[in-house]
Amino acid sequence: MKKEKLKQLAHLFAGFILLLQGFNWFESGISISISLYLLLAVTVLLVAGMHKWVQKHFTSGDSAFFLFEAAAFLYAAVTFREDGGNLMWVLYALFAVAYVAFATVALFDNNERWKRSRNRRRRRRRRSMSSSLQ
Numbered sequence: 001m002k003k004e005k006l007k008q009l010a011h012l013f014a015g016f017i018l019l020l021q022g023f024n025w026f027e028s029g030i031s032i033s034i035s036l037y038l039l040l041a042v043t044v045l046l047v048a049g050m051h052k053w054v055q056k057h058f059t060s061g062d063s064a065f066f067l068f069e070a071a072a073f074l075y076a077a078v079t080f081r082e083d084g085g086n087l088m089w090v091l092y093a094l095f096a097v098a099y100v101a102f103a104t105v106a107l108f109d110n111n112e113r114w115k116r117s118r119n120r121r122r123r124r125r126r127r128s129m130s131s132s133l134q
Helices: 003-028 031-049 051-057 061-083 088-108 111-133
Strands: none
Touching: 003 031, 003 051, 003 061, 003 088, 031 051, 031 061, 051 061, 061 088
């Protein structure tokens, strides 16, 4: 699998987990958490659907969205911890740590960013050379 597909699957996984969490809180009847989780889930699923566009237009888009998903998982961990129930908050905290690691790897492993900037410099040089010849 390509790196892009793996990143897209990671975004889909995060959106699906947040969507399930939103429905879980819907059954509990806590309205603030319901709306926030469903908003986070829809945002993450939209990013997963537009992954190619995000990667094309934003050089560090993957890193930013991985950090966004890590914050969402951290919020889920805090809400579970405050609920005082089971050890599910530990799982969400581990997801948050994993997504911060994904963001770090995506930030430093982004070879396309360097290729894109090199191509921009080449195009600028060509333009300046062609305008100076005229």
